[in-house]
Amino acid sequence: MLKLSLFLRLRLSLILVISTALIKTNNWSFLFIYILIALCWCIFLKTPIKILLKLLGAELILLSLMALPLGGEKAGFLMVRSLICLLIMNSFLLSVPKYHLSIALKGLPLPKKMQEIVILTGEYLEILLLEIQHMEISAKLRSLNGNSNWLRYISAAMIGSLYLRSLDRAQRVYDAMVIRGYNGTFPLEIDNNKSENFMLIILSIMVMSLTFSSYKIWIN
Amino acid sequence: MDKLDQKKSVIITVDNIKFDYEKQSILQGISFNLKAGERVALLGRTGAGKSTLLNNLIGLKFPQKGEIIIDGLKLEKKNIADIRKNIGFAFQNPEDQLFMPTILEDVMFGLLNYKIPASIAKEKARFLLDKFGLIAYENRSSHELSGGQKRLAALASILALEPNILILDEPTNGLDPAWRKKLAEILLNLPIKVILIASHDLNWVKKTTQRALILDQGQIQLDQSIISLFQQESVLESYGLPLDW
Amino acid sequence: MDKLDQKKSVIITVDNIKFDYEKQSILQGISFNLKAGERVALLGRTGAGKSTLLNNLIGLKFPQKGEIIIDGLKLEKKNIADIRKNIGFAFQNPEDQLFMPTILEDVMFGLLNYKIPASIAKEKARFLLDKFGLIAYENRSSHELSGGQKRLAALASILALEPNILILDEPTNGLDPAWRKKLAEILLNLPIKVILIASHDLNWVKKTTQRALILDQGQIQLDQSIISLFQQESVLESYGLPLDW
Amino acid sequence: MHIPDGFISPPVAVMTTVISAGVLTLSFSKMGKDVKAPVIALTTAFIFAAQMINFPVAGGTSGHLLGATLAVVILGDPWVATISISTVLLIQALLFADGGITALGANIFNMGIVGVWVSWLLVTTIQRLLGGAKKRLPLAAGITAAISTVSAAVSCSLLLIISGTAPLNLVLPAMTGTHILIGVGEGLITGSVLRYLLATNPDLLPDDESKLDKWLVPVIGTLLVAGVLSLLASSWPDGLEKVAENLGFIHLAENVRVEVPTPFADYQISGINEQIGTSISGVLGTLICFGLAFFMTKFISRKSA
Ligand SMILES: Nc1ncnc2c1ncn2[C@@H]1O[C@H](COP(=O)(O)OP(=O)(O)OP(=O)(O)O)[C@@H](O)[C@H]1O
Numbered sequence A: 001m002l003k004l005s006l007f008l009r010l011r012l013s014l015i016l017v018i019s020t021a022l023i024k025t026n027n028w029s030f031l032f033i034y035i036l037i038a039l040c041w042c043i044f045l046k047t048p049i050k051i052l053l054k055l056l057g058a059e060l061i062l063l064s065l066m067a068l069p070l071g072g073e074k075a076g077f078l079m080v081r082s083l084i085c086l087l088i089m090n091s092f093l094l095s096v097p098k099y100h101l102s103i104a105l106k107g108l109p110l111p112k113k114m115q116e117i118v119i120l121t122g123e124y125l126e127i128l129l130l131e132i133q134h135m136e137i138s139a140k141l142r143s144l145n146g147n148s149n150w151l152r153y154i155s156a157a158m159i160g161s162l163y164l165r166s167l168d169r170a171q172r173v174y175d176a177m178v179i180r181g182y183n184g185t186f187p188l189e190i191d192n193n194k195s196e197n198f199m200l201i202i203l204s205i206m207v208m209s210l211t212f213s214s215y216k217i218w219i220n
Numbered sequence B, C: 001m002d003k004l005d006q007k008k009s010v011i012i013t014v015d016n017i018k019f020d021y022e023k024q025s026i027l028q029g030i031s032f033n034l035k036a037g038e039r040v041a042l043l044g045r046t047g048a049g050k051s052t053l054l055n056n057l058i059g060l061k062f063p064q065k066g067e068i069i070i071d072g073l074k075l076e077k078k079n080i081a082d083i084r085k086n087i088g089f090a091f092q093n094p095e096d097q098l099f100m101p102t103i104l105e106d107v108m109f110g111l112l113n114y115k116i117p118a119s120i121a122k123e124k125a126r127f128l129l130d131k132f133g134l135i136a137y138e139n140r141s142s143h144e145l146s147g148g149q150k151r152l153a154a155l156a157s158i159l160a161l162e163p164n165i166l167i168l169d170e171p172t173n174g175l176d177p178a179w180r181k182k183l184a185e186i187l188l189n190l191p192i193k194v195i196l197i198a199s200h201d202l203n204w205v206k207k208t209t210q211r212a213l214i215l216d217q218g219q220i221q222l223d224q225s226i227i228s229l230f231q232q233e234s235v236l237e238s239y240g241l242p243l244d245w
Numbered sequence D: 001m002h003i004p005d006g007f008i009s010p011p012v013a014v015m016t017t018v019i020s021a022g023v024l025t026l027s028f029s030k031m032g033k034d035v036k037a038p039v040i041a042l043t044t045a046f047i048f049a050a051q052m053i054n055f056p057v058a059g060g061t062s063g064h065l066l067g068a069t070l071a072v073v074i075l076g077d078p079w080v081a082t083i084s085i086s087t088v089l090l091i092q093a094l095l096f097a098d099g100g101i102t103a104l105g106a107n108i109f110n111m112g113i114v115g116v117w118v119s120w121l122l123v124t125t126i127q128r129l130l131g132g133a134k135k136r137l138p139l140a141a142g143i144t145a146a147i148s149t150v151s152a153a154v155s156c157s158l159l160l161i162i163s164g165t166a167p168l169n170l171v172l173p174a175m176t177g178t179h180i181l182i183g184v185g186e187g188l189i190t191g192s193v194l195r196y197l198l199a200t201n202p203d204l205l206p207d208d209e210s211k212l213d214k215w216l217v218p219v220i221g222t223l224l225v226a227g228v229l230s231l232l233a234s235s236w237p238d239g240l241e242k243v244a245e246n247l248g249f250i251h252l253a254e255n256v257r258v259e260v261p262t263p264f265a266d267y268q269i270s271g272i273n274e275q276i277g278t279s280i281s282g283v284l285g286t287l288i289c290f291g292l293a294f295f296m297t298k299f300i301s302r303k304s305a
């Protein structure tokens, strides 16, 4: 089977999500087309079904919290539309190997400055999350418990010391970059596959026109 | 192993555990017992899986197969909190252990959690800081310490609770020779049931532990007394542990 | 020092520098020269100020007094970028050095900054990763490496630029004995003008450097050849560096 | 407060995307020249990671940081804070499927622009009203954090209303009601973290060189009180009910979210305070906290007016 690159998968997912989210409200027939497309996408990406279901179930709680007060058909439509978007996005996420997220971020069509920040953030996110996890565990190993004042104090202390550490590290990372010749532009090498780009353009035109037609623009 | 050894009570049992990361299988069936009174070194080349194994022991990661029994309790999500109460664990990075505004508070932290009155906790913490040569820095934040001082502060804060079981990931990393010596003395005099130490510092390990496990290719390749192990230079070398380095 | 030595060109001059943190004075008048071809160890107990001194040398911190001259240029805010071009610097914590999505990109980073074509940079980076035993991990993110592997990746990324001057803060920390040996070989074969290494690993330093500076009480207390230093066990011990540990 | 995909209308999506992109571009051109990319990036990663720490609020309930006010205070520059919070939202949308792709513009608008700028204006003002000393910063930021959270929620409701997704009489009280509680949590966290920083590293926090014009202080001060009052008045009766009803949901949902097996599934950060759920005492406790904060603002602004 055809193997799509990470970037292409990300971009295709984004296009699918955008076009789904923009279908005309209460136009159920187009929604069904997108349900089919989304299912194909998730089969194509070989998404692990069990995990996906668990994940969507969790999201459903949040969605219903927002939509249910609307009542009736409208709530139903909004929820289904939203769920399809989640299905597409989560299928993509589950197809990304762990720790390759910052590699995926590299492929985002973003302005250079923003991209640099996003990549660096993605990179250190992992480290800081691990540090938080380690701090919490080391606190537990030392039997953390007590009244909420104490717990609040500890939570604040962890956040505070994480900040001090991040700041220290930011300085050192910057220095390490400068020492290796960084002068304000981030050298990023992005594989640009011509045939993939072509495919991307064709596919985006296709799904976008589908979305447009949900508004019956060309029929009338 | 002689008769006497076998009679000692087993504190930690690791039974045929397997652990894979997504891209790589790391532990492929690891089994061993640690008995009361043992000080054990976990050796192996860079990337062998020592830290991964230690993380499994305190439930930071869960093995895909096999089981771990600590102090008679099977390590599972639900009783993790109980099990951890008796374990002192030092992360490879000492900063993970220090999060309070001052290192004095860091050392007091565990004691206060046990509802020990602040004045007693403080006294004890100061005693420990003194032992680790940090009393002059008691009111500093950990960001204002050198690499070695952070390591010492982290160790002090772990020992404050007098854990039964001590699991240390490269505890001598970043310490100067004088402190490596001092640390060995401190550890040898602790009333602790089991100590398990992952380390690359062969020379230090030789002086502080009695038994060594060598981890390689996902398995415990060797489980021997330290003394006999250090007589087999070529064996050590074949596991990436040349003696002179 | 003999005649020959003095004729060699001086690469780094440190002239009577003082550095205080707010709470503590650390360096109180440090002076020394490093000459072309020298490999020098910076020794001293935990908290002596080794890292602080190294940070001063590459302008991460500025001394309150005194001056530093590198390759004929006085170290000042305005010419820091020029000076750093020739220096390879390894931080105590390798994670600070690895910030790209994959370690291959990390090693390529410096090369690309100097406008070396991507294909050549890649080839060179892969060559280095191979040398450091990481070629199988080239497309991994640094979070998927063990402590020692991170250290190796950081060293590879520094050496990619072929710096004239190499300043390393505890480079063997976290490496297994086999890699400590390998690293020594790699460093000894580099065409580098000056290497300055802060370390607690006396045994390793003895095999890789020729000269030692001992920092204590804010001053360089001893500046000797490694060979003669290691014959004075009691001197070493008095500076917190007992030989057997 | 993260709007998912499909909940706002195409015009609103386009409009907010354009506005947010514009403000972001402006932010990049306005931010100080010497702001280093790694500093923004690590502060951003920090805010993200800090959101994983469960923070006990009161009586068994716990919340977590959102971060707009904290970002403004520690970065000391609303432009950079906007960039930082927007990056958090971008990553959440892409890597955690938290907040929609098409709603990204809207979410940035609510939290990265409204949340950040309200924080910036308020924190400077309130700190002045409190006398301007640096040690008042935690209190000022705490109150600000509560209010800016609520204002971001109001902005979020307005977008949903304009989109025709939700009727005004339903969404406004529900959103403000819940977010008053969340805001109290946010205020407590922000205040406590700043108190920690003040104790350990006061140099990092900005001095009192307010960048606001003199006349802005009384104006914003008055608006502040009036705004909070009217907010309370409009949302109180329904809000309270909603709050009680929804609180359980929120915690349930948040709890599940963290356990969700995204590629980051390793980080099942369980809270410090593991007992989840709510109790009447919890609701009451938080309400009392908020009342206190509210009267304090009112009282203080009167005195200095
Ligand atoms: N998150 C991860 N994903 C995939 N592989 C990983 C991950 N973390 C570690 N590894 C790999 O697992 C192996 C074991 O790592 P571990 O950290 O347990 O080694 P170690 O024996 O502690 O090494 P060191 O002595 O260098 O600390 C390494 O080869 C490493 O590349």
Ligand SMILES: Nc1ncnc2c1ncn2[C@@H]1O[C@H](COP(=O)(O)OP(=O)(O)OP(=O)(O)O)[C@@H](O)[C@H]1O
Binding pocket: B143, B144, B145, B146, B147, B148, B149, B174, B176, C021, C022, C023, C024, C026, C044, C045, C046, C047, C048, C049, C050, C051, C052, C053
């Ligand atoms: N930010 C700081 N503020 C105040 N004092 C500091 C700060 N950073 C370090 N120090 C102190 O400066 C001294 C020297 O620290 P430095 O990190 O240079 O030591 P070192 O010789 O590298 O030690 P190690 O071998 O443990 O790495 C230590 O006593 C430490 O407590």
Ligand SMILES: [Mg+2]
Binding pocket: B050, B051, B052, B092, B169, C146, C147, C148
């Ligand atoms: Mg390890």
Ligand SMILES: [Mg+2]
Binding pocket: B146, B147, B148, C050, C051, C052, C092, C169
């Ligand atoms: Mg140091």
